[in-house]
Amino acid sequence: MSNKPYKGFQPKWLLTPAPQGSYRSIFRWGDPNFFKYPKESLYKLMKETFQMTDEDFKDYTDDIGFDQVSLPDHPCRLAPEHIQVLKEIAGEDFVTTEDYPRLAVAYGCTGYDLLRLRHKQIDSVPDVVVYPDTTEQVEKLVGYAAAHKIPLYVYGGGSSVTRGVEPILGGISLDMRKRFNKVISFNEVDQTITVQAGMSGPDLEDALQNAPQRFGAKRAYTCGHFPQSFEYSSVGGWTVTRGAGQNSTYYGTIADIVLSQKYATPIGRIVTPHNPREATGPDLNQIMMGSEGTFGVLTEVTLKVRRWMPENRKRFSYMFKNWEIAMEAAREMMQCECGYSSVFRLSDPEETHLMLKLYDVDETPLAPMLDKFGYADMERCLFLGFTDGEKGFSKNVARNIGRIARKFGAMPMTGFVTKSWEKGRFNDPYLRDTLMDFSVITDTLECSVNWSNMAQVHRDVREVCHKLPNTIVTTHMSHCYPQGANLYFIFITKMNDAAEFKRYHTTILDAIQRSGAAISHHHGIGKMFAPWLEGYIGEKEYGVFRVLKNYFDPDYTMNPGGTIGLDLKPEEKKFLNTRKDYR
Numbered sequence: 001m002s003n004k005p006y007k008g009f010q011p012k013w014l015l016t017p018a019p020q021g022s023y024r025s026i027f028r029w030g031d032p033n034f035f036k037y038p039k040e041s042l043y044k045l046m047k048e049t050f051q052m053t054d055e056d057f058k059d060y061t062d063d064i065g066f067d068q069v070s071l072p073d074h075p076c077r078l079a080p081e082h083i084q085v086l087k088e089i090a091g092e093d094f095v096t097t098e099d100y101p102r103l104a105v106a107y108g109c110t111g112y113d114l115l116r117l118r119h120k121q122i123d124s125v126p127d128v129v130v131y132p133d134t135t136e137q138v139e140k141l142v143g144y145a146a147a148h149k150i151p152l153y154v155y156g157g158g159s160s161v162t163r164g165v166e167p168i169l170g171g172i173s174l175d176m177r178k179r180f181n182k183v184i185s186f187n188e189v190d191q192t193i194t195v196q197a198g199m200s201g202p203d204l205e206d207a208l209q210n211a212p213q214r215f216g217a218k219r220a221y222t223c224g225h226f227p228q229s230f231e232y233s234s235v236g237g238w239t240v241t242r243g244a245g246q247n248s249t250y251y252g253t254i255a256d257i258v259l260s261q262k263y264a265t266p267i268g269r270i271v272t273p274h275n276p277r278e279a280t281g282p283d284l285n286q287i288m289m290g291s292e293g294t295f296g297v298l299t300e301v302t303l304k305v306r307r308w309m310p311e312n313r314k315r316f317s318y319m320f321k322n323w324e325i326a327m328e329a330a331r332e333m334m335q336c337e338c339g340y341s342s343v344f345r346l347s348d349p350e351e352t353h354l355m356l357k358l359y360d361v362d363e364t365p366l367a368p369m370l371d372k373f374g375y376a377d378m379e380r381c382l383f384l385g386f387t388d389g390e391k392g393f394s395k396n397v398a399r400n401i402g403r404i405a406r407k408f409g410a411m412p413m414t415g416f417v418t419k420s421w422e423k424g425r426f427n428d429p430y431l432r433d434t435l436m437d438f439s440v441i442t443d444t445l446e447c448s449v450n451w452s453n454m455a456q457v458h459r460d461v462r463e464v465c466h467k468l469p470n471t472i473v474t475t476h477m478s479h480c481y482p483q484g485a486n487l488y489f490i491f492i493t494k495m496n497d498a499a500e501f502k503r504y505h506t507t508i509l510d511a512i513q514r515s516g517a518a519i520s521h522h523h524g525i526g527k528m529f530a531p532w533l534e535g536y537i538g539e540k541e542y543g544v545f546r547v548l549k550n551y552f553d554p555d556y557t558m559n560p561g562g563t564i565g566l567d568l569k570p571e572e573k574k575f576l577n578t579r580k581d582y583r
Contacts, residue, residue: 162526168561197236
């Protein structure tokens with residue numbers, strides 16, 4: 001913990017590690033010994049926005065989850081003979097029906113999940129958890145589950161914010177974290193690495209950045225995929241949800257990074273092509289990505305890797321006078337044919353107001369300079385990032401970004417702002433647990449837009465978000481292209497009821513759908529976004545997904561219960577098809 005002490009009243013922030021076997025050890029984020037709470041100026045902003053006082057922070061107003069997990073109402077329902085076969089496949093010590101490990105893989109990290117866990121609202125839990133070790137074991141497990149029509153789910157890192165891992169129908173959950181996390185091969189000539197799907201982000205980068213020691217390579221490498229969940233998400237999760245890392249503007253999303261995949265499906269092993277480019281019919285790699293476990297279980301992934309040259313990184317940050325100017329500048333940067341930066345992040349006025357406090361800019365000489373030169377609070381927009389790649393390339397991209405920023409009247413903010421953002425980029429999620437103890441919740445939604453409809457989507461969605469009184473709603477773009485970008489919405493509000501959260505979340509998804517944006521840029525669909533998918537894709541177009549599902553998994557045993565909407569009833573879907581035909 002690196003928080004500064006308060007000068008005035010300091011809330012009763014929880015700074016005690018969650019007891020082993022407790023509910024909190026499941027629903028809290030990441031390292032049990034790391035804590036983060038808002039600095040004093042942010043705390044005062046929260047009190048003002050949410051109409052709270054110091055009295056509201058003298059004691060916890062929500063369950064902190066220190067009691068031990070116990071599921072007396074959720075016994076294992078799988079027949080003993082099935083459990084015995086699973087043990088024969090994976091090993092006696094790697095199959096469990098105990099309460100804690102079952103609940104530990106039942107939920108992801110959306111606010112709906114966390115509130116249900118805090119309130120011990122257990123809607124879904126697997127009957128048994130299996131920890132596979134090899135691809136052959138996974139194939140046998142999938143084959144057995146399909147033959148006996150047992151629901152089968154997969155838990156990678158557990159960072160899903162779409163209810164992607166939730167075992168709605170019980171059955172088997174494969175926990176990939178313990179053993180299914182090995183490097184299969186490294187090929188420096190082709191610049192590829194093949195890993196098991198359960199490998200975590202840090203383990204992958206450790207292998208690549210230490211390639212000379214690990215594999216006898218000539219240099220260090222990187223995958224270039226760094227989502228905010230990087231420390232606690234898996235390669236498999238990135239792949240099956242079509243995820244994106246914060247450096248995607250240069251390195252690409254996972255859809256650009258994956259070279260080939262291997263799946264265990266009810267109809268057998270599926271291996272996608274391994275060449276850098278083919279004209280051999282529809283792209284099977286792209287067909288399988290985004291299936292979120294509904295066609296089968298991803299077992300092995302081959303990733304393209306790049307040279308790791310952090311010494312060439314050039315950091316930048318600029319302040320624009322307003323959102324309209326900032327959007328125009330960002331579009332020019334992406335369309336100027338000068339190359340792309342690695343991180344490319346533009347915050348709207350409300351997020352800029354928050355970020356200047358979150359990353360300590362408000363305590364530097366930069367703060368009064370902004371006001372002096374006419375960059376007004378709640379109008380100004382912070383743009384930050386850094387470049388990667390070969391030294392000359394990296395320097396030239398940064399130079400051109402600076403040139404365009406100045407052309408649009410931006411004020412340079414130095415590399416300090418970007419370095420402050422980098423320090424918090426992976427640990428900001430710890431703030432959520434701290435605030436939820438006092439019934440203040442934070443969550444996110446994101447969508448994909450074109451430059452031509454960005455302003456309208458930004459305006460329409462934020463208007464709906466702000467219909468909930470006393471709510472902070474921030475927005476930024478962080479994955480950008482010559483044709484458009486994502487818009488990432490974060491809301492912070494006073495709320496501790498799961499049903500209320502779901503109603504509010506639904507209004508935002510409705511707004512995204514009505515605006516004409518894609519309902520997800522990189523979080524995936526899962527079971528939470530699934531009701532909107534067919535309405536967005538189109539009925540005939542969505543029929544292609546159903547044909548694939550019926551081919552790979554005719555009995556619907558793979559991740560059943562609504563994932564990407566494949567087994568939802570018609571009345572459970574939202575048909576708001578506003579996607580335009582641009583031809």
